Ligand SMILES: Nc1ncnc2c1ncn2[C@@H]1O[C@H](COP(=O)(O)OP(=O)(O)OP(=O)(O)O)[C@@H](O)[C@H]1O
């Protein structure tokens with residue numbers, strides 16, 4: 001996951017390959033609640049691991065459910081409808097799929113068994129309506145107290161007393177704001193069917209009906225057959241009891257599939273994008289996004305648990321669509337609309353306004369930053385095709401779907417953007433709500449425009465702090481890291497192992513071309529042997545400098561270094577990053593410090609690691625190494641003509657980082 005402040009997406013020109021989707025959020029949290037209310041143990045396979053499921057799991061544990069992980073399966077032992085804790089405070093983040101059903105279930109349990117629970121979330125959750133559900137629970141006779149603004153969380157359910165509930169009454173609930181209110185009642189009210197059937201009637205037109213189908217389908221898996229008449233009237237039979245199905249599989253998230261369906265439609269030019277985990281047999285309503293994508297031009301094939309998507313019509317075709325049945329996935333259509341031949345109008349999307357953010361306003365604002373013409377209304381949005389693209393910084397409003405949808409703007413070169421534009425996604429970690437590895441999945445499928453993956457090159461003499469600076473910059477930018485010195489060091493170690501003389505250029509080069517070198521986190525392996533410690537020894541640095549004078553060795557390691565240049569970007573440190581290996585790097589830094597400072601730093605570094613060292617001989621060695629690096633015939637150590645010079649003798653590490661990030665930012669189009 002990218003925990004950086006922002007993530008710059010270079011322009012991409014095609015996509016191909018396979019993505020395995022994480023589990024559906026909607027199914028995961030419903031299954032967890034049902035397993036938590038049922039008696040016995042339910043083994044849940046392929047559960048989504050994300051922010052929203054984590055808050056549900058924490059809540060269930062707080063309430064007394066037992067959770068046990070077994071590889072990718074989760075064993076949930078439920079309460080059997082009996083409260084084990086009568087008093088708890090539950091924090092539910094921004095998870096509507098946890099807040100609404102838990103409010104209903106705990107209101108009913110607290111009222112009938114005596115208990116009191118407080119449910120709260122993040123600030124945005126406290127702006128998301130829940131009043132219609134609270135009204136329905138109060139009709140039933142459940143005590144519910146507003147702890148903030150009436151009609152919104154935080155709430156207290158129960159008052160520690162026991163109450164007879166009016167289950168004989170028909171419970172009325174509004175269906176036109178969020179279908180989660182009805183889902184919450186359907187999941188909770190089997191708890192109070194002992195005396196007779198419980199009837200729920202929906203006031204107004206029910207939105208997002210497919211989500212109700214998921215709820216009814218999962219209730220059936222847990223032994224509860226709800227009688228439904230026209231999505232208006234729902235009857236829970238007398239004596240309903242949650243019965244664990246024993247084991248249950250969570251299918252891939254159909255809303256998350258929408259980004260990859262769109263990717264295939266836009267950029268699956270020679271090869272398809274294959275999506276695994278969700279297919280035409282999906283029980284989630286958002287699978288019908290596929291029909292909308294097809295209407296825009298996507299060529300889709302599929303089967304049970306898989307889809308393959310290629311570009312069909314190009315440019316895409318603008319559409320007008322009532323999106324009531326696919327409220328979440330419909331956001332993806334708004335971004336696909338930029339690549340269409342005519343305007344796209346998405347109707348009946350009022351629910352966007354009460355999601356993680358006001359998604360109609362957010363979508364309109366961010367698409368306009370890219371240059372688009374957008375019209376927004378109370379419950380619709382119209383997006384015009386985009387001809388004159390602009391690089392933009394996309395604000396994501398702590399909304400995972402804003403980040404994932406808008407990432408598709410990085411394919412702008414396909415719509416003729418000249419020059420192709422970089423798209424900056426702010427707060428990329430917001431995708432953790434449903435798809436923590438989204439950007440890794442995206443990068444594994446897309447092919448960047450040639451030369452578009454940016455490189456930040458840092459060269460300089462020994463112990464100037466290149467590695468320290470490069471590591472920090474890579475972390476803050478979310479970029480890959482190339483410690484090119486490590487390749488020369490590993491070559492030297494491999495030569496020592498193989499008994500190859502350090503002046504035998506051709507033999508060293510033949511070996512360097514076939515190095516079996518693996519980087520795993522901070523550890524380095526050569527031919528399967530861990531060399532993390534010997535790699536960093538000063539003596540190895542000295543040998544590396546002898547190895548590196550041979551042009552054949554440098555040539556042999558060249559392609560290996562180029563291979564590190566992968567999306568979203570690279571920070572590379574060494575001696576010739578800016579001059580030879582990445583001459584087109586948009587920022588080259590030549591880092592220096594006085595020999596005295598460098599010897600003192602290296603001395604401290606070695607002592608801190610528990611090695612013995614002598615500062616005078618260290619200085620002699622590093623000056624000798626620098627002299628060899630500067631005076632060799634090929635790729636000598638020197639600043640590139642267009643390098644920024646940074647003498648950090650008097651700078652802290654953080655000062656150096658800030659200075660380089662400033663230079664980096666000055667080169668961005670935002
Ligand atoms: N600006 C700085 N101020 C003080 N200490 C620094 C600074 N930059 C780096 N250091 C310290 O100097 C030591 C050497 O830094 P580092 O290993 O990053 O250098 P390097 O240039 O990558 O060396 P080499 O070329 O040998 O790989 C480290 O202990 C690091 O913490």
Ligand SMILES: Nc1ccn([C@@H]2O[C@H](COP(=O)(O)O)[C@@H](O)[C@H]2O)c(=O)n1
Pocket residue numbers: 462484485486488489541544545546548573574575576577625629
């Ligand atoms: N791009 C590079 C990187 C390193 N070298 C040589 O390797 C030696 C060790 O490098 P460290 O950065 O790990 O200390 C270095 O002294 C150079 O001789 C190189 O030539 N080119």
